[in-house]
Amino acid sequence: MQCFMCGAEVGNEKVCYNCGADILLYKQIVYTSYVFYNQGLEKAKVHDLSGAIEALKTSLQYYKYNTRARNLLGLCYYQVGDTVRAINEWVLSKNLQEEDNPTADRYLAEIENDPGLLTKLNSTIKKYNQAIEYCKAGSRDLAMIQLKKVISQNPNLVKAHQLLALLYIQDEKYADARKVLSAAAKIDSNNTTTIRYIHEVKELLKEQNTGKRRKKNDVFTFNDGNDTVIMNEHALRSMLDTTKTSLINIVLGLVVGLLICFFLIVPTVKDNMAEGNTDTILALNENLSEERDKNQELQEEIDKLKSSLSAYDETQDIPTSYENLLAAQNAHAAGDDAAAAESIQLVSKEVLGTAGKTAYDSLYTTLAPTIIQGYYEDGNTFYGDENYESAIVNFQTVVDIDEKYNNGAALFLLGDCYRLTGDSAKALECFNKVVELYPGNQWGRQAKVYIAADDTELSATEVGD
């Protein structure tokens, strides 16, 4: 270390042996400066900028070459919106320590690189100063407008917040004042002026809320578009207290709504429903008729297809019928009339040609007794088994071919089958024919008995052979 008086090297000595200067005292002064710098730094870290500024100023009063303290002081000024003071501190810092002072270099470079910033800040400062002038001249409204502009341009200018709050307090707008002061406290948390104003505003708000300071003709103001409406408290309360009126309006609205619904909407809805139903029925009728037409068309189509199918079946039946006819002829030629009778019955005469029909008729006539006998025997078998339905089919076939077969036995047995199945009319018809054809033989006599007694309930066994 060098002596502050003569510049001689003094090392760790307390006194300079060259000039006798008090080195210890000098060192104590420098150390005290750094102690204040540390305090300022701690306060700045917790946003106690006012406290930091005071500590850093003290630090510099001890030792002006404490560059760190000066740079930090400039930063604190900058933070509270006092930009010109901040620049001054950085310029001084640079002058006092031209070399190895990167912090000041950086801050100044940032401001130099943004010339618009300086202009803007200067304009804000001018407006702030003008606002102070307005206040002093009694134009508080103009001052408020200016201060609001200043805060919008430089939200960190604590002094502007404080002055605006003071104006609000003067106009008894305590809530607004509190809001502005809260913003100021966020920037500089321990500013004595801000704290004092906040306390004052809190007290005033308390008094206002408890009504101690309420005046009889308290007035409220609010903005309605571009107009400012002023009214006393009673008028405002009565305007806001619309509970009863609202209730009455709601009830009236409900009643009117119900009446409208009953007299206008319900009939209209009913009419619409009736019209809708009629339309639906008409539509359904139309659909039904359309469906019927379609059904008829489809039925016609089915008939056509059926006729086509039957023609097709007949066409298919032709060769089979000829084959059966040939088989019957062959069987007959071989002397097997039973097989011939079976084959000829499988022939469809309608599908045969003229020659085929002639051959069929000829062979059928030849085989007729065999065929009839077959049917008659089958009929008797069914009759014996009391299967009268099948017996009727066989006896009817026999009767259709030859109603006198076996001296009227087939006809009588047919009638008897009808009698046993409860068809009295058909039974009597058969019995009458038997009596007519063979009145003297056993079938005729038995038929007479049935007819005379009208006793169709008699058992066939009683007839005897």
Place this chain on the structure above:
Amino acid sequence: MIDFEEELKKFEPAIEVEQAEADIKARDLTDLTDLLVNISSQQNATATTK
């Protein structure tokens, strides 16, 4: 209770950019070390005279 007029007096105009140079020049940069140098110088002078 805040006295508006009294409070208003505490608000001083902020330094504008144009006033920056004048402000720096007007600044008294004397610190304690300067005072110590002065005192020491005066003591040395007195001692030399004697």
